Amino acid sequence: MSIIIPGSFPARRLRRSRTHSFSRRLVAENQLTVNDLILP
Structure with a gap:
């Protein structure tokens, strides 16, 4: 069961x-x- 929180990201x-x-x-x-990586 999912909990719906108002104002959160869209489902x-x-x-x-x-x-x-x-x-x-x-x-x-x-x-x-x-x-793209650089050796330390």
Whole structure:
């Protein structure tokens, strides 16, 4: 059973803005590779 707290994040993730590839690339998280790391 879930508890609904008013004012919290929506229960559903809204994905309408990510239907086009341009929008997906715009909001995509950064991709980190080994070449991006710096040795201490």
